Amino acid sequence: MSLSGHLQHNNTHIELSKSTMSNKLFFSHNLVLGVITTKSTTLKFNNHFSFPFSLKCSSITTSQSESITQPFAVSYLINNFDFSTESALKAFNLKQVRFNTSDNPDSVITFFQNHGFSNSDIRIFIKKAPWLLSSQPHKRFSKTNKDTIVYLIRHSRSFIVYPLNLLEANINLMVDFGVYDSAIARLLRTRKSISCSNDLIKSLEDVKGLGFDPSTIAFGTALVTKQCMSNILWDKKVDVFKKWGWSDEDVIRVFRSQPSLMLTSIDKINLLISFWVNQMGWDPLALTKSPLMFSFSLHKRIIPRASVLQFLLMKGLRKKKASLVRPFAYSEDMFLNKRVFSFKEESDYLLKLYYEKMKLANAMENNGMPSTKCVMY
Numbered sequence: 010m011s012l013s014g015h016l017q018h019n020n021t022h023i024e025l026s027k028s029t030m031s032n033k034l035f036f037s038h039n040l041v042l043g044v045i046t047t048k049s050t051t052l053k054f055n056n057h058f059s060f061p062f063s064l065k066c067s068s069i070t071t072s073q074s075e076s077i078t079q080p081f082a083v084s085y086l087i088n089n090f091d092f093s094t095e096s097a098l099k100a101f102n103l104k105q106v107r108f109n110t111s112d113n114p115d116s117v118i119t120f121f122q123n124h125g126f127s128n129s130d131i132r133i134f135i136k137k138a139p140w141l142l143s144s145q146p147h148k149r150f151s152k153t154n155k156d157t158i159v160y161l162i163r164h165s166r167s168f169i170v171y172p173l174n175l176l177e178a179n180i181n182l183m184v185d186f187g188v189y190d191s192a193i194a195r196l197l198r199t200r201k202s203i204s205c206s207n208d209l210i211k212s213l214e215d216v217k218g219l220g221f222d223p224s225t226i227a228f229g230t231a232l233v234t235k236q237c238m239s240n241i242l243w244d245k246k247v248d249v250f251k252k253w254g255w256s257d258e259d260v261i262r263v264f265r266s267q268p269s270l271m272l273t274s275i276d277k278i279n280l281l282i283s284f285w286v287n288q289m290g291w292d293p294l295a296l297t298k299s300p301l302m303f304s305f306s307l308h309k310r311i312i313p314r315a316s317v318l319q320f321l322l323m324k325g326l327r328k329k330k331a332s333l334v335r336p337f338a339y340s341e342d343m344f345l346n347k348r349v350f351s352f353k354e355e356s357d358y359l360l361k362l363y364y365e366k367m368k369l370a371n372a373m374e375n376n377g378m379p380s381t382k383c384v385m386y
Contacts, residue, residue, distance in 0.1 A: 081109050081110065082100075082101055082106040082108050082142075082143075083098055083100075083101050084097075085106075085114060086101075086106065086135075086139060086142075089114075090132060090139075092139075100139040100140075105140040106139050106142055108142065108143055113142070114142035114143075117141055117142050118131055123148060179206065179209045180193065182209060182210060182213070183196075183209070186213050186217075186223050187223035187224055188213075188224075188228065188232075189224050189225075189226075189229075192225075193229075196229055196233065206236060209236075212235040212236050215235055216231045216232050216235055219261060219264065219265065221265065221268075227268055230268040231264070233268075234269065234271050234272055238271070238272075243271065245275060246271055247260050249278050253282045253286065254293045254294060255293070255294070259294070259297050263297050264300075266300060267300035267301055267303075269304065270303055273304070277303065277307070278303065281296075281302065281303060281307055281311065282296065284311070284312065284315075289315055289319060291333055295333050295334055296334065298332075298334055299334035299335070299337065301338060302334060305337060308366075308370035308373060309371075310337065311337060312366050312370070313362075313366035314344060314348070316362055317349060317359050318336060318348065320355075320358075320359065320362065321348065321355075321359075336348055345360070345363070349363060
């Protein structure tokens with residue numbers, strides 16, 4: 010089957026009805042997962058995926074806020090975090106902070122302290138994302154949620170720019186699609202564009218259609234890959250591989266084993282395979298057995314090691330049927346022990362050859378010349 014056949018979208022359209030959405034995760038300015046309390050109802054998730062906070066919605070009405078000269082939340086920001094009156098009022102008017110007592114914001118501060126954040130850290134967090142004080146902390150989460158907290162703060166501005174109902178729908182879409190909770194958390198931390206995409210369903214279906222299991226880590230990596238490039242760029246990269254003798258099936262198979270393959274730049278693909286084929290005279294299909302090769306530096310790893318292997322082959326010191334690609338995955342110490350020092354008579358020459366190539370690579374890098382590392386885009 011051709012690659013286009015595997016990627017063909019069946020135009021299945023998923024719609025979230027009002028009744029369905031009422032049972033889904035609810036967002037209100039804050040990015041929240043867990044149990045959310047409003048004046049009239051309590052909404053619960055249909056899964057175990059959760060961020061460190063859930064939003065306790067405000068019960069302050071417009072008439073109440075108008076009758077208060079200075080809302081409690083405004084005073085709290087001014088007195089505890091040195092907000093100016095203007096910035097505190099701005100946070101309040103944007104509905105970033107909504108609380109009548111110090112109970113909830115104090116519990117948030119305690120949560121941060123219990124997770125190893127210093128008072129100076131907390132001050133910076135609240136300055137950047139005052140809405141955190143309106144959230145309801147959950148102290149049962151694992152240490153990895155510290156990363157999630159940092160993510161939320163670092164990218165808090167994006168949750169104002171992007172429609173939160175779209176963010177909500179996409180998270181629920183991934184949950185319904187079977188994407189694991191940990192994978193969703195990773196995607197949100199590393200690629201906010203994933204959660205704010207308008208065509209996430211198509212990418213989900215494309216990745217599943219390529220044979221990826223939504224419950225695996227590889228699915229998340231493949232999803233990032235599909236979301237990070239247009240179909241035009243994807244097709245261009247496929248054409249480059251085919252130019253060097255790979256088939257559509259080869260590309261799909263290698264992508265399944267190493268989803269980050271398609272994040273390699275077109276220039277890097279051409280440079281690596283050109284060196285492999287034109288300079289070393291090796292079979293380009295050998296690279297399909299080790300797609301990790303495309304993540305290695307051409308000048309710092311591939312060229313020095315290839316030079317050693319080529320010499321060994323010329324001298325008959327290496328079996329012709331031995332794997333060409335496996336030595337490139339070795340650690341440097343393992344490579345030197347297995348492919349240099351184990352040949353006592355040739356070890357001095359091999360070591361000199363290896364370090365000459367490494368020295369050349371370092372010189373190119375220090376002079377600002379490209380070392381053709383894997384470029385991600």
